[in-house]
Amino acid sequence: MALPRWALPEYFEDVLPHEAQRIERLRRVLLDEFRLHGYQYVIPPMAEFVDSLVSGTGQKMADAMFKFVDQLTGRSMALRADTTPQVTRIDAHLLNRSGVTRLCYCGPVVHxxxxxxxxxxxxxxxxxxxYGHAGIEADVEVLRLLSRTLTLSGADAVRIDVGHIGLFRALSRLAELTPESEETLFNILQGKDVPALRDFVANIAEPARSGLLALPGLYGDANVLVRARDVLPDLPGVHSALDELLHLARHFGERSLSFDLADLRGYHYHTGLMFAAYCGASPTAIALGGRYNEVGRAFGRPRPATGFSLDLRELAALGPDAAIPGAILSPLEASADLETLVTQLRAAGEVVMPELPGHAGDWREAGCDRRIVLKDGAWRVVALED
Structure with a gap:
């Protein structure tokens, strides 16, 4: 049976007025907060050439995109599936600053x-x-901003898990893995499949074998990092990664971090610290981020970079459902006093809508809970009668 014309494709949906207003209010709060921290707002295009959108992100990102042929150039284009490569392009070529650059964005992506x-x-x-700072200070700043973002959203029971791709890469080099074997190992560790991990490392020499076997059990609070120094091989890459993780642990006393040294999401993409935020009401991560110094290489400027992103619609749904004041119904009368009152109400943030003639529905359906009436010779706001 044919679908009705009003049906949407699966996993696409309209956002109706109440939810849309809730999302928009949170968007404004967060973008204003980013601005107060020095992050400048940019709006990249929804579609670009494919080779630009997948720069530095790997085949997985390319597979996530809707692609089409540009009728003007004949080149392959795509709808963006992630905004970060676009912002990296802006930093690399349009702004082209030599120092630190802080950018923020908000817009739809399509998968x-x-x-x-x-x-x-x-x-x-x-x-x-x-962009532009390779030190741990930038990672601390970004994690603090993520923490502030989650606080402003009102999401409860938030946990931020932190890992480091440097541990995995150091152990992979020590084990002399091929790119194909490294991909297999990544999938095993992501699935926390310990029996498969034992089989995989059976023919790997020590100490790489013991180090890889230890990774799935290294999760928890900052004490995990102390234990990791004892059980992981004595390698420069291991030491530097653990030093950065310990630095973070010392700087987040007000919101404790948890550590998962086998969480390797986006390992093709990240070059250092990685983190994911979880909320008690959500079974999956609500925010992802980390360091990705190599993404800009395709644009000719491999600048140090770190950041985070999340789905604003999902985040808004996890926060409290704050009451939104109703609108005020205003009569259609040519009155200077009435126009003055309406102007004052709107200046104070109230929604005032004219009472158009011939309205067949209930004004409450339009969001009204009050109206303006002429009482004792003056225009006043009163409750909307049933």
Whole structure:
């Protein structure tokens, strides 16, 4: 049976007035907060040439995109599936600053398939990126801004898990893995499949074998990092990664971090610290981020970079459902006093809508809970009668 004309594709949905207002209010709060921290707002285009959108992100990102042929150039274009490569391009070529650059953004991205069974194929992605500083101070700043973002959203029971791709890469080099074997190992560790991991490392020499076997058990609070120094091989890459993780642990006393040294999401993309935020009401990560110094290489400027992004629609749904004041119904009368009152109400943030003639429905359906009436010779706001 044919679908009705009003039906949407699976995992796409309309956002109705109440939810849309809730999302928009949070968007304004977060972008204003980013601005107060020095992050400048940019609006990249929804579509670009494919080779630009996938720069530095790997085949997985390319597979997530809706692609089409540009009728003007004949080149392959795509709808963006992630905004970070676009912001990196802006930093590299349009702004071309030599020092630190802080940028933020908010806009829809489109995925060929949903990332989870409950996710939308059109997330409203909001994020912040910091370019031009390779030190741990930039990672601390970005994590603090993510923490502030989650606090402002009102999401409860938030946990931020932190890992470091440097540990995995150091152990992979020590084990002398091929790119194909490294990919297999990544999938095993992501699935926390310990029996498969034992089989995989059976023919790998020590100490790489013991180090890889230890990774799935290294998760928890900052004490995990102390234990990791004892059980992981004595390698420069291991030491530097653990030093950065310990630095973070010391700087986040007000919101404790948890550490998962086998969480390798986006390992093709990240070059250092990685983090994911979880909320008690959500089964999957609500925010992802980390360091990605190599993404700009395709644009000729491999600048140090770190940042985070999340789905604003998902985040808004996890926060409290704050009451939104209703609108005020105003009569259609040519009165200077009435126009003055309406102007004052709107200046104070009230929604005032004219009472158009011939309205057949209930004004409450339009969002009104009050109206303006002429009482004792003056215009006054009163409750909307049933």
């Amino acid at each position: 060929v398939l949903p990332r989870t069974m409950t996710a939308s194929r059109e997330p409203l992605q909001i994020g912040a990126e910091l």
